[in-house]
Amino acid sequence: MSDHDQLLVIVDPVARRSDGESVRIAKDVLSAGAEAKICLPDSPEEFSRALSRRGSRCPVVLGDDRALLRAVTLLHRDRAPLALVPIGPPDALEVAYGLGVPRTAVAAARTVLDGAVRSMDLLVDDSDGVVLGDLRVPAVPVPAAGTAPSVWGTCRSLVRTLVRPAPTYPGVLVHRLRVEADGVLLADVDAPVTAVTARPDGGAGTAEVTVHPAGPAAAPRRASAGVLTVSGPDFRYRADGRVTGPVRRRTWTVHPEGWGLTLPRDGA
Incomplete structure (x- = not known):
């Protein structure tokens, strides 16, 4: 309890609007077990100010994946730990659940106190x-075999074909990307791919990178790397469910033990 005896409970405004009852229950559990300062920000700016003024209090976010990602973005430079009650x-909440956060407000609030x-x-x-979890480049999903690509995807493919002929694979959108993992070239723009995926490699201090080449017989290429760089024609990418872009180049770097999350103790 000594690590959690002073809490800064930040209630995301979306959580207050979507499930006020779960918010109330979580606040009651937390306030009964620790000294809890409750903060009700009405905007991202107020959310940021509350975290910046946390002092020695452990931040506890009541909200969804977007609230969790916002908090980690603000806290990771200090490697400050936090806790989440999913609302x-x-x-x-797919990211939160994938990380091991309990699925109910009561269980998660108790984990804040005892985890x-x-x-x-x-x-x-x-x-x-x-x-925090999965990265996919580009953001568009790969259609199933026999599924026609969208009009936008068709237009982009046509433009690429006019610029440089590309092989065609029925039912699959292909992309020209240059992919480097720790400086090692895994793919280049002259060899189309269907996707590049990555995720932190379970505490190994690296990311697990997979390049999915185009073509029915092409085997995925995998690597573990501390730095991943993707470049090419304008592309969007999906990180933890959020779509960002378009960009022409992006580099991701692994920060070993770059953040901390309160989770149930082993065997709990």
């Missing part, structure tokens, strides 16, 4: 965006 629909901080690796890009 929101399941599809807005332990687990240090985790973090991917940080060159615009200070963070990735």
